[in-house]
Amino acid sequence: MKVDRRGFLKTLSLLGATVPVTMKQGRVAASEAATRQNNPDGDKAKDRTTGLRIESVETFTRGPVSIVRVRTEDGAEGYGQIAPFNADISATVLHRQIAPSFLGRNPDDLDVLVDRCIEANYKFPWSYVCRAIAGVDTAIWDLRGKREGKSVSELLGGKLRAIPAYGSSMRRDIKPAEEAERLARLRDTKGFRAFKIRIGKVCGHDQDEWPSRTEELVPAVRKAIGNGVSLLVDGNSCYTPRKAIEVGKLLEGNAVCHFEEPCPYWELEWTAEVVAALNVPVAGGEQDNDLAQWRRMIRMRAVDIVQPDICYVGGMTRALRVAAMAAEAGLPCVPHSANLSLVTVFTLHMLAAVPNAGPHVEFSIEPTSWTNDMYQPALEVRDGTVAVPQGPGWGVTINPAWLAAAQPQVSE
Numbered sequence: 001m002k003v004d005r006r007g008f009l010k011t012l013s014l015l016g017a018t019v020p021v022t023m024k025q026g027r028v029a030a031s032e033a034a035t036r037q038n039n040p041d042g043d044k045a046k047d048r049t050t051g052l053r054i055e056s057v058e059t060f061t062r063g064p065v066s067i068v069r070v071r072t073e074d075g076a077e078g079y080g081q082i083a084p085f086n087a088d089i090s091a092t093v094l095h096r097q098i099a100p101s102f103l104g105r106n107p108d109d110l111d112v113l114v115d116r117c118i119e120a121n122y123k124f125p126w127s128y129v130c131r132a133i134a135g136v137d138t139a140i141w142d143l144r145g146k147r148e149g150k151s152v153s154e155l156l157g158g159k160l161r162a163i164p165a166y167g168s169s170m171r172r173d174i175k176p177a178e179e180a181e182r183l184a185r186l187r188d189t190k191g192f193r194a195f196k197i198r199i200g201k202v203c204g205h206d207q208d209e210w211p212s213r214t215e216e217l218v219p220a221v222r223k224a225i226g227n228g229v230s231l232l233v234d235g236n237s238c239y240t241p242r243k244a245i246e247v248g249k250l251l252e253g254n255a256v257c258h259f260e261e262p263c264p265y266w267e268l269e270w271t272a273e274v275v276a277a278l279n280v281p282v283a284g285g286e287q288d289n290d291l292a293q294w295r296r297m298i299r300m301r302a303v304d305i306v307q308p309d310i311c312y313v314g315g316m317t318r319a320l321r322v323a324a325m326a327a328e329a330g331l332p333c334v335p336h337s338a339n340l341s342l343v344t345v346f347t348l349h350m351l352a353a354v355p356n357a358g359p360h361v362e363f364s365i366e367p368t369s370w371t372n373d374m375y376q377p378a379l380e381v382r383d384g385t386v387a388v389p390q391g392p393g394w395g396v397t398i399n400p401a402w403l404a405a406a407q408p409q410v411s412e
């Protein structure tokens with residue numbers, strides 16, 4: 001039989017085509033093609049699943065953030081959150097590239113499902129993929145907790161407790177005297193016993209926000225808050241190793257206990273050089289979402305303190321793996337949680353449970369209107385500590401009015 005090359009190629013292209021995800025009345029139906037692409041053994045694996053199955057994955061996007069709701073076929077549900085900022089893009093990725101790996105699956109297989117998502121998206125490493133996975137992962141942790149009547153920290157073997165917070169400044173536009181004054185005030189009004197300040201310029205090529213700001217800021221803050229309060233600093237990828245070591249000596253002279261992201265975070269060898277040269281512990285990893293990269297960072301001692309961000313790294317499941325790698329190497333874990341969305345709630349539960357939890361939870365001191373009415377009860381600093389929310393799952397309730405005002409999408 002004569003092969004019709006044209007017809008053969010046309011058939012091939014049709015088989016390989018990705019059918020666009022269809023949107024009907026605000027609902028996203030995960031296309032059969034997307035399911036096949038992401039779950040090569042989709043239907044067969046579905047049939048093997050004998051437990052509860054995930055029936056729908058919804059996103060509620062509003063402003064910079066997106067809440068995720070996962071429902072199982074018995075009507076149980078859990079809430080999670082995609083990493084803030086460009087969450088509308090992450091929500092699109094979630095429905096197109098992540099939800100198909102979860103729909104029809106048993107939420108108890110979370111570890112396997114998360115890994116399958118990574119493999120299904122191996123051509124898209126990893127930022128938006130991990131931000132989207134985090135939304136589904138954290139919703140499933142909430143669902144598991146609610147099903148068992150336990151908080152997530154209790155599921156992880158932790159205890160509900162109050163965790164000391166460090167007041168985290170996000171500002172570089174603030175003058176040293178003004179920053180020193182506001183931190184001393186927060187020490188007195190909220191009882192903070194630790195603060196983090198920003199030095200240098202973001203990805204600053206050794207430049208400061210303005211000349212000598214760092215050299216004035218660090219001693220001014222140390223003097224204002226007193227020696228009994230811990231001082232942490234964040235370089236946000238500013239320095240070359242030579243300059244980072246020079247700045248590090250200034251930090252050591254002011255009893256700084258944590259030098260975060262001194263060098264461009266992707267330059268592991270640079271940061272390792274700084275770690276080797278300084279006594280002040282070097283922290284990092286908030287941007288890192290590749291677990292193999294984490295393994296390398298820990299092995300080569302590119303950091304002394306690991307800082308996975310639960311929402312950037314792909315959820316609680318993957319953040320716990322980073323913490324476990326660090327524990328094996330004897331390193332403490334102080335997750336990155338730089339805003340008061342659910343990421344700080346997730347982080348409190350994690351810190352209450354992992355054996356190598358560092359001494360503080362990061363707690364933003366900047367007002368953010370977009371987190372104000374997302375969930376209840378709001379987190380509060382009392383006597384310098386924040387309580388891990390009590391109750392099943394994450395221990396917080398998403399405000400129905402907030403959800404009603406958000407842009408909904410459903411994969412089912």
Ligand SMILES: [Mg+2]
Nearest residue numbers: 234260261286
């Ligand atoms: Mg940082």
